Amino acid sequence: MKADRLITECRLATMVQSDEPYGAVEDGAILIHHGKIVWAGPRGELPKHKAAETDLLGGRWVTPGxxxxxxxxxxxxxxxxxxxxxxxxxxxxxxxxxxxxxxxxxxxxxxxxxxxxxxxxxxxxxxxxxxxxxxxxxxxxxxxxxxxxxxxxxxxxxxxxxxxxxxxxxxxxxxxxxxxxxxxxxxxxxxxxxxxxxxxxxxxxxxxxxxxxxxxxxxxxxxxxxxxxxxxxxxxxxxxxxxxxxxxxxxxxxxxxxxxxxxxxxxxxxxxxxxxxxxxxxxxxxxxxxxxxxxxxxxxxxxxxxxxxxxxxxxxxxxxxxxxxxxxxxxxxxxxxxxxxxxxxxxxxxxxxxxLGLYADVGRIRKGLAADLAVWDIDRPAELAYWLGKPMLHARYVGGDPS
Missing domain, CATH: 3.20.20.140 (Metal-dependent hydrolases)
Structure with a gap:
């Protein structure tokens, strides 16, 4: 699988509706190509790929942007x-x-x-x-x-x-x-x-x-x-x-x-x-x-x-x-x-x-959607609602590019 970027060593709050709260994947990875997510899921199931860039996130949480x-x-x-x-x-x-x-x-x-x-x-x-x-x-x-x-x-x-x-x-x-x-x-x-x-x-x-x-x-x-x-x-x-x-x-x-x-x-x-x-x-x-x-x-x-x-x-x-x-x-x-x-x-x-009429484009970590992502220095997703005023953002990606 061709990819411009691999994001790994992270936990995913995919926000895909499922039985798992937050659509969470505890040890996840994301492959990005031409600004879109081409694969996202457990790191142990990562397909063979050639990625030009690899970002290791040290266990941080990733949500949709x-x-x-x-x-x-x-x-x-x-x-x-x-x-x-x-x-x-x-x-x-x-x-x-x-x-x-x-x-x-x-x-x-x-x-x-x-x-x-x-x-x-x-x-x-x-x-x-x-x-x-x-x-x-x-x-x-x-x-x-x-x-x-x-x-x-x-x-x-x-x-x-x-x-x-x-x-x-x-x-x-x-x-x-x-x-x-x-x-x-x-x-x-x-x-x-x-x-x-x-x-x-x-x-x-x-x-x-x-x-x-x-x-x-x-x-x-x-x-x-x-x-x-x-x-x-x-x-x-x-x-x-x-x-x-x-x-x-x-x-x-x-x-x-x-x-x-x-x-x-x-x-x-x-x-x-x-x-x-x-x-x-x-x-x-x-x-x-x-x-x-x-x-x-x-x-x-x-x-x-x-x-x-x-x-x-x-x-x-x-x-x-x-x-x-x-x-x-x-x-x-x-x-x-x-x-x-x-x-x-x-x-x-x-x-x-x-x-916004953009459900098919953004808002979840899912194959085919834009690679718009937010990376957080948190231990659990509920912290995004818990803290008021604490800086938590580690990085943003817009169309797969760090921003």
Missing amino acids: LIDCHTHLVFGGDRSGEFEQRLGGATYEEIAKAGGGIVSSVRATREASEDDLFDSAMGRLEGLKATGVTTVEIKSGYGLDMEAELKMLRVARRIGKEGGVRVRTSYLGLHALPPEHRDDRDAYVDLAIGDILTAAHDHDLVDAVDAYCEPIAFTTAEVSRLFERARSLGLPVRLHADQLSDGGGAALAARYGALSADHVEHTTEEGVKAMAQAGVVAVLLPGAYLMLRETQAPPIALFRQHGVKMAVASDCNPGTSPLASMTAAINLACVQFRLTPEEALAGATREAARA
Whole structure:
């Protein structure tokens, strides 16, 4: 068997579903050729091969590279002042209605150059990479006009080329109402669904379409129009659903066969059943839950009962989740939502890949998938959920190359 690289003397948490927790292989090896895994399993069963490079890992654990499937990584400025306001008692809704929130990030993002946006995003990306991330989803949604939305998406594509990670982009035109359209809501919705999305698609800048469905954001009718347009362009959809209230977002996501419904703190059993039937992944965002000091957790027991897959992501953004660590997100998912460590790690690998439509490409250590891997200085996989802030990453591989 031809191979560019052999990784051995390691333990594998393959995250392939099996009777073995974590899909674990205690004494494992991986063969990589042309950026893909061509064999993975017990070292004693290693086939004959010719590998140009051999990496001996001294018994360290190897997992699939972590996948952050929900981020707002590209934005201008920050909102640390609003953080202080919330600590002083102001609610997220009150800040938004006073011209803060998303709209304040819109102003800063429009004023920033592409290079400035790239440089600031790369700083945040370093935090994610240092916690084992090899794939990142990046949304637009802080531009809210033609020029700035396309600028954000171009920066996201550049990160995918220069940042040492795989990137999937999401067009989030229905994120907030820009100030210039405060008195002409319909005109903005028409612009976001029509000209801006069309331009983003024509320039190959968008991999999926997203929206924020809440009373302070956009209605189910408006989101339905966006999703119909996405469907006509052959683009998959995702949805910020039921974060602050039960607005029927999960059911709407299911109706359109969305890849995921994200946040879902207020989703009802009816919505959970609809997600299960449609195969919609629930993306859990414990960073936002923590920062907003929410008290209603997502319906984890219902997701388990009805077989809804659960992903975990950072929701890295300037306002409600300034979190740039996937191991911290894994820890918070366990502590706040009571996921098991295995569920949380699956949520940051296998199920996160499913939420991005990348299940056949990344997220498990398995023959035929990309050789995106994270190597850890740990004694057992549960440590990735246990430690908060401890450096554990030994190495990353993206497409089989050390990074």
